[in-house]
Amino acid sequence: MTTMQAITDQNGVKRYMVNLVVNGDHRTVVVKANTLLVNVLRDHLDLTGTKKGCELGDCGSCTVLLNGKPVNSCLVLAVEADGQEIVTIEGLVQQGDTLDPLQEAFIDHAAVQCGYCTPGMILSAKALLAKNPSPTEQEVREAIAGNLCRCTGYVNVVKAVMVAAKRLQEGRGADHEG
Numbered sequence: 001m002t003t004m005q006a007i008t009d010q011n012g013v014k015r016y017m018v019n020l021v022v023n024g025d026h027r028t029v030v031v032k033a034n035t036l037l038v039n040v041l042r043d044h045l046d047l048t049g050t051k052k053g054c055e056l057g058d059c060g061s062c063t064v065l066l067n068g069k070p071v072n073s074c075l076v077l078a079v080e081a082d083g084q085e086i087v088t089i090e091g092l093v094q095q096g097d098t099l100d101p102l103q104e105a106f107i108d109h110a111a112v113q114c115g116y117c118t119p120g121m122i123l124s125a126k127a128l129l130a131k132n133p134s135p136t137e138q139e140v141r142e143a144i145a146g147n148l149c150r151c152t153g154y155v156n157v158v159k160a161v162m163v164a165a166k167r168l169q170e171g172r173g174a175d176h177e178g
């Protein structure tokens, strides 16, 4: 911060003009000092793939990538994200509407049940594979440790991440094989 422009409205409330790069697009939002990034994504930018659960930093359902690192967007102030790059689950869909290999593997291996944890889980896995393309199961479990899932028991989630890593290593993306 802060080259951010501050605006005071007729009620004396100060707001800030925040510039973000979200899924590759430059976006400008006007927010209060205490507005959370998760609320900017969902309410200002209509990117409701980012879920809100605990709003306390405990569940990971609000995970997004901030400059490539997974963060709980309920713990980040929008003003703190000024000038930063953010990737949400919507940003993983590739050109031609192709799903990311992680998304494909989650579908193929029944790693999605209610789906509430899934966007955050996939983004944590995405960050892992970016720095460690060939993780062990233990490394996958550690990478998603902050993403709570009440449905799957994690077994199929870990399997899906391992499969996506393997497919990416083999350069074949999603092909609906094991």
Ligand code: FES
Pocket: 051, 052, 053, 054, 055, 056, 057, 058, 059, 060, 061, 062, 063, 072, 073, 074, 075
């Ligand atoms: S909603 Fe952010 S960690 Fe639970």
Ligand code: FES
Pocket: 111, 112, 113, 114, 115, 116, 117, 118, 148, 149, 150, 151, 152
């Ligand atoms: S699939 Fe329901 S919380 Fe994970």
